Amino acid sequence: MSTPPADPHADHADPTDRAGHGPDAPDDPLLRERTHLGESRAALRAMREDVENLDIRDVTANWVNAAVLQRQMDERIKALADLSHTPLFFGRLDYLHAPGADKAEGAEGERFYIGRRHVHDAEGDPMVIDWRAPVSQPFYRASKKDPMDVGLRRRFGYTGGDLTAYEDEHLSDPSETAATSKLLQREIERPRVGPMRDIVATIQPEQDEIVRSGLSGSVCVQGGPGTGKTAVGLHRVAYLLYAHRERLARTGTLVIGPNKSFLHYIEQVLPALGELEVKQATVDDLVAHVEVRGADTSTAAVIKGDARMAEVLRRAVRAHVTPPGEPVVVVRGSRRWRVPAYELEEIVRELLNRDIRYGAAREALPQRIAHAVLVQMERAGEAPDDRVQDAVARDSAVKAAVKAIWPPVDPARLVLRLLTDADFLAVHAEGVLDEDERKEILWAKPARSVKTAKWSPADTVLIDEATDLVQRTHSLGHVVLDEAQDLSPMQYRAVGRRCTTGSATVLGDLAQGTTPWATRSWGEALAHLGKEEAVVEELTAGFRVPTDVITYASRLLPHIAPGLTPVASVRENPGFFELRATVTDPEVVEACRELLGQEGSVGLIAADARVPVLAEALAAAGLTYLGPGEETTPDTRLTLVPASLAKGLEYDYVVLDEPRAVVDGEPDERTGLRRLYVALTRAVSGLIVTHAAPLPPQLG
Known part of the structure; x- marks a missing residue:
């Protein structure tokens, strides 16, 4: 892109400016900005060396x-790394007045360079301002319409790590019309x-x-x-x-x-922003209490993922509590102290009514x-203290009574019994699951033990629910849940347990739900998550998928998510x-070879059965080709993607093989x-749909 001509308002050299624009600075605006970039990189390097x-x-x-x-x-040293191909700053703001100053006083504004991290010089003055700072x-x-006291906004263009262009917007100049940023x-x-x-x-x-919404509130982004x-x-x-x-x-x-x-694909975003400590996981990782070696029918998985299973598990856990039938007699020295059965029963009833965790009550x-x-x-006239109470609590008679009344519960064993003992399941699912549903989730072959059982992914979520009923799950400060539309109600509950005292950012698209239990509404999903108060925001401007591609794919929306607003592409190309x-098949390969002649990545997406x-x-x-999530190289830019793993990924060019086979799979x-x-919406620049079988009629 050609560099715009110098603008006298944008490039006025202020002797008090700390950004490398003093009286000795070069006259060429682009050269001045490059000078500031070099000085900023040197300052970042000095910051890193100071820590080292x-x-x-x-x-x-x-x-x-x-x-x-x-x-x-x-x-800290890692966070201060200077990534050579990542621009240290990408914009500049020239304020009309000093931030926080009384505008009536006419205080001259300051100039700030906006970048991925804060950089200061040896005196502590800022050379680059973190993009997250209020300024x-x-x-x-x-x-x-609302310049926010900014006279000039400048965007920078880079080739690799080199600053090669800039573009100005004079926000306070009424004579200049707003135009689409070419650099943007x-x-x-x-x-x-x-x-x-x-x-x-x-x-945007x-x-x-959404990005700057507060920590105390949860947000759902459709x-x-x-x-x-x-x-x-x-x-x-x-x-x-x-901020926190x-x-x-x-x-x-x-x-x-x-x-x-998907996690491998996104794992470099936060480190590039200087954040190295955020953990990543799948829902399966969170509930990995046992080894998964089995699979459910879709019907069984839907039932196990239904929120009603939480009530079945709650009943099964509490059923372990046995009303006391005998008193507890504690012997201390020559005295015997007797707690009658009716008093024990009152204690047990009070603990049950408090509805605290089973393990905490025990x-x-x-x-x-x-x-x-x-x-x-x-x-009796004695004066016992806390030490005496602790000693009585450890008495063998008390321990025996606790074991009989409130025995320990192993969550995995509990779930195993529910799935293998028809009578046990019937008792605790009465009025919750009907007979057909109970038969559907019962295992045909009972397992001998927890270790040898062929657990399914849905079973592990049940174990996680039971585990939380016994002992409270640790809560994090903030959780981001992506592709949330594919979670079952029980999976939402598992995630919600990880942020009961924190907040959540829920991301998804109801039109992309591809599981039998896919989310029907965000209100329902947020209720299962325990975040009913979350604000639902909708993004409808498309920055990735070209107009012709998203228009074609949107033909499916009336059939898969009626009522959703179609994405409107804002791309000029x-x-x-x-x-x-x-x-x-050879012609499909040739289509891939054709697209490899262009710059960028190429994804060949096909029904899972067609991949071999x-x-x-x-x-x-x-x-040569890669698998999903593997990083492309200049020599290997083609990825073969099963349709079941395409969600969340993107490629410059996509060849979509046999749409009918994708649907039938x-x-x-x-x-x-x-x-x-x-699958249709993974392309950034172009899409070729190849087919021998007829297209689904919903595509017109």
Whole structure:
């Protein structure tokens, strides 16, 4: 892109400016900006060296403190890394007045460079401002209508790590009309080679409102393909860590994705923003209490994933409590203290009515019994203290009573009994599951033990629910849940347990739900998550998928998600879209070879059953390829993607093989059409649909 001519308002050299624009600065505006970039990189390098040169030998009391401090220093050094191909700053704001100053006083404004992290010089003056700082917000939200006291907004263009262009907007100049940013458009349409990258330079106002929403509230983002919902969720984590770092350092943050391939694809976004401590996991990782070696029918999985199973489990856990039939007699010295059965029953009833965790109540029971004994001692004239109460709670008679009344519960054994003992299940599912549903989830072959059982993914979620009924699950400060539309109600409950005292960012698209238990409404999903108060936001501007592609894919919306607003692509480049009929496997391979002649990544997406056939065809043609989530290289830019793993991924160019086979590969047509919608919307620049079988009629 050519560099715009110098603008006297934008490039006025102020001798007091600390950004390398003093009286000795070069006259060429682009050269001045490059000079500031070089000075900023040098300042960042000095910041890193300062940390590397710290001597902690005399500031730590012991080796444990030294190890902790050294780890913190190592993390700081990593966070201060200068990524050569990542722009250190991408924008500039020239304020009309000093932030916070009285505008009537005429205080001259300051100039701030906006980047991925804060950089200061040797005197501590800022050279680059973190994009999350309040002073940076107008870079994303200022407009002609509301300039937010910004006179000039400048965007920078880069080639690799070199600053090669800039573009100015004079927000306070009424004579200048608002125009679409060419640099912004070019950044949005840049080829997608390698893992997902951050969008910190291109965040839009409606996205920024979500990113900067407070930690105390939960947010649900409904967004169609290419609306940037995943990036918004990740950038919200980065913002919250900036605004509430100490609190989240104590409570923790977690990003939950649909599969390992997806997590691998997004794993570099937060480190690029300087955040290295955010953990990532799938829902299966969270509930991995036992080894998964089995699978359910779709019907059984739907029943096991139904929120009604929580009540069945609650009943089964509480059923272990046995009303006391005999008194407890505690012998201390020459005295015998008797707690009658009716008094024990009152204690048990009170604990049950409190509805606290089974394990917490079991731990409280011996203390309650001991307290009853101490009351009798005091009435007899003795003066027992806390040590006496603890000793009574540990008495063998009390321990025996607790074991009989409130025995320990193993969550996995409990779930195993429910799934293998028809009578046990019938008792606790009465009025909750009907007979047919109970038969559906019962195992045909009972397992001998927890270790040898062929657990399914849905079973592990039941074990997680039972585990929480026994002992409270640890809550994190903030959880991001991506591709949430594919979770069952019981899976939502499992995630919700991880943020009961924290907040959540829920990301998804109802039109892309491809499981038999896919989410029908966000209100219902948020209720299962325990975040009914969450604000639901909808993103409808598409930044990734070209107009022709999203228009074609949107033909499916009336059949898969009636009522959803179709995505409107804002890309200037319409991309290309082509249907190729009666195509053979070698012709599919040739379509891939054709697209490899373009710049960027290429994804060959096919029904799972077709993947082995196409793999052989690619090998026969001498085309090397990767699996989903593997990082592309200049020599290997083709990825062979089973349709079941395409969700969340993106490629510059896509060849979609046999749409009919994608639909037929699912248990029902609606789920198949949703899977097809996902596959159709993975392309950033162009899509070729190849087919020998007739297309689904819903595509027109």
